[in-house]
Amino acid sequence: MDNTGLTRIFTTIGVIFGVTATVALGIFLTSTTSPTPKGKASIRWCVDPNPIRKEQIKLFESRHPDISVINDPGAEPQRLLTQLAGDVPPDVMALYDPQTIRLFAKNGVLLDLTPYVSKYNIAVDKLYPALEPYVYHEGRIVGIPENCGPFVVFYNKKLFREAGVPYPKPGWTWEECLDCARKLTKYKYENSRRIPSQKGLFINNTDWWLLIWMHNGRLFSEDGKRCLMDSPQVKKGIRFWADLRLKHKVMPTASEAQSMAPTGAWGSDALLFRASMVAMTLSGRWMSIQYREQKDLDWDVVSAPHGPNRVTLLASKAYAIPKASPNRAEALTFIGHLLQRDNQLLVSNYGDGIPANSDSTITKAFAYNPDYPNEKNNQLHLDEMKYARVQEFSPYINNLDVSAIMAVELDKMWLQQQSPDAACDVIAKRINAIIRRNLANPNFLD
């Protein structure tokens, strides 16, 4: 058959072409793998990706032309740990919670920054005191936070106006908040079904810290060997939280909120808020990155409501240098630069939290941002730092176990399979059981 002969010729030509192209591509690619010019040190900065990182690198490289920075996307723990274990560490890495910092420091992974503070001009003394768990391990400086965010209430001004509710004022209480939320919860009828069209308030399922602390409760005892979730103070707070959703119905149910979120449990509050389906959400300033996108959204911030105890949650991340980093001097230069005014303002003007450096030259410039009309009130975030507190942890139990138990038992509470008090009791019992196991067998700890 002619056809097969022709096909064979074409196939041969195709194979030859493909092989040549692949070889050529390989030669081209391998010859161009080295990104940095010779004589220039290059440091690897391992942190979650974000459009502002490019600008940050540009700024740093313009100040330090002899150092180039590579932004590694994704600080996935799997990758970070594999590279650390394989002795190919990044030069600067982001660590996202105090317990991880403690674990890394305890195992001698992190460089002690204390001796380098003055030489590399690292403004540790200007950091907010509340950030201490992100910075120190046993008195040594191991981490440098770049930005942080106390939890505040974002509220939709338009919805407040429509409902005739006056805008909330800083220093308001949970009772006042509940009152507002009631007035901001609305229903509509669809095929004779009464469904909520708008809810007053949303608090993420994982942000239970505020509720635990509102009546002066604590999650762990001073020595960390006991979980105090079953204390009356905590139970009162959790009860209030449960009532918001189950009794007063001012908060979307877990599933209403969860099925709105495109990825994981996180982010549903932002979507609901952007869709004007929730009038108030509780989170940190990084949310403004998203809310800015929505040009027609009229919003402002107010302090987190308080109970007998005025306190709010503080979130941050710290940058650390692995001891094995091959470019220690350059990494230190970079970390020092992160707390400098220009970088601090670059990050905070992008909307990612507030500057960790509390120096007045920075906070003054940060407090008022004319570019974004909704963000004239940045001073509020700075004021809230007085009440901000980092999440607790016990040295005797991993936070992942805590949050897994919390998630399971609180979900049962939201599904009304157990009362808030019962949930608190079970959580305390389960956490204490693991603490006991860990104390008996220290192999589970480090």
Place this chain on the structure above:
Amino acid sequence: MNRRTLAKAALYFILSVGAISMLAPFVWMALTSIKQPGEVFAAGGGIKWLPEHFFWRDTIVDCAKYRAWWGNYPDAWNEINIPRLYMSSIFVAAVGTFGQVLTSAMAAYAFARLRFPGRDKLFFAYLATMMVPGSVTMIPLFVILRKMHWINSYSGLIVPGLFSAYGTFMLRQFFMGLPAELEDAAKIDGSGYMGIWMRVILPLSKPALATLTTFTFMGFWGSYMWPLVITVTEPLRTLPIGLRYFVGQHATNYTQLMAGSMIAVVPVLLLFIFNQRYFVEGIKLSGMGGK
């Protein structure tokens, strides 16, 4: 209408209903890639299908509107250096696929058609390694590669993926199903094992080889964790790592992510469509001298 036509019509109907549901995510992906950031989700909750600016409503002559529905592509392109990522991905996937299919086809022939001591035990050892989750073997593998100085190199990206138990197992199953008569005929003709493998086994298993090629290519193309772990510098990165830049800790850039994903889908789809022709051929026993 006879029964055959009726059956055909029914088949078309069923396939079409399924096809609509299968198309939905792809259509949403394509439509989202030409939306503006604020339009991904609907105002009343839920997702949104159509972008506000569409080329048949707003003429593309208007430059600003043109940007409005097409701009995510150049933006994504510039944001993550797509040409370089693309070339890296193509190279890794092409070499990796060729190598894996080759070594798998060789090993599968030995396992399926040749007799040697300890064959089944060895094969079961192959199978067993697949039962150990990759999370716990990654660190040892990484350390081995560091000893070989293969971290941050194309070798490190490609070579560990060349020797797959999956491919070997799959091809073994197909090879075992091939009629033995052809092999015997070739033996009588004086062919060696290499000749049988090249001239009998491989041509007969085109559908299986095309399948494995597609799967392997997709595996290399979509692989995320291993390239992320093994690469250190930018030029070596592959597309999935590039797309990761659009998923931030506090905000995901859906429109550009979908534009990037659309660009990334093209080679896989092309390969799949190309390999389809091997699925319609089947075995032509008569052409090989008969059964």
Place this chain on the structure above:
Amino acid sequence: MNNAKTKPVEKRTSARRRETLAAYGFLAPNFLGFLAFTSIPVIISLFMSFTHWNIFKSPAWVGFENFSSLLGFHHEDARLVPNDPFFWQYVYNTVYLMIGIPIGMMGSLLIALMMNQKLKGIVFFRTIYFLPAVCSGVALLILWKYLYNADIGLINQMIRSVGGALYSSPATGLMTTVLLAIFFGLTMIGCVALIMLLVMYICSRLGLQWKEGIYRVLLIAFGSGVFIAIGAYGGAVHSAILSFISTPPDWLGTVQWAKPALIVMGLWGGLGGYNMILYLAALQGVPSSYYEAAEIDGAGPWAKFWSVTWPMISPTTFFILVMSIIGGFQSGFMTANVMTGGGPAGSTTTIEYYLYQTAFEKFNMGYASTIAWVLFGVILILTLATWKLGGRVVTYE
């Protein structure tokens, strides 16, 4: 063969030797790579499961301690409680989520049979059915979350509107109930019959003698079961349907529906995916002369399928089954990580997710290796069982 005459034996042994050498040659490239990049890490991880290793410090030998912490039980308040409170729940979740495997395989085979027809535009359909496999994972996820939404989700909207229309008048309502009861009844009968057939098939394959007896027992049990069932469940179906329509479930938000919802999602994605392609390739491998021969014997399409197609593609079925078992135990990371967060109430967390967290977020690599090797043991036993059974059922040409 030892007592054969000398010369042929020599000839045969040299042929054997040649074959063995050839086999080693064919194996060499794959085997060497396999040795270096797969087997060594696997062996190291086995060693690690007997140690305490937090990645940073060097591992310390602890013997079987990890295993007893993972699998053991202890007394607490006079009750027997597991040492690891999470593990068993996650095992249950993982196994539950694997229910979809056989259904998915049947679906894939069905689609592959359709796709194997010589129809115009079949390439187009194949490509479309393959799309979910190449689509952006994020896009799939967002759409499914939207579908499953309790209030605005497409599924519940359809349930409400269709149900509302059907039950708007008593007559149509009654008719719907009866029809649905018959449908569910038939499905149940079908399932029982299928199980019966499967048992009989396996019995006959294994050559068991008590085929007649079991047949009769099953028939009697089946017959009486049907009578009891019909009476009992007519009313139950009616009330269940009514409550289902008035308040359709919150699919991803409730413990009892989250797993079925994920299974359905997996089934949909897998219909036109890898397994379908594998089946399609296998169907292509069936020589058309076999069908012709069967046709000459007067076989209809049904008989042709069971006598030609099914045995010819059984190696592929076996492959898909084994790979699904292996994959099923190691799956669930993506959905838990990005879609459900493992909830509600931990009901969608799988072992793989737990393993990942233990290794890389709790830095307990030794313990993670132990989980991995316990998992290995379970998969191994299941695969061996499949293997032994498969050795009898699977026909290789």
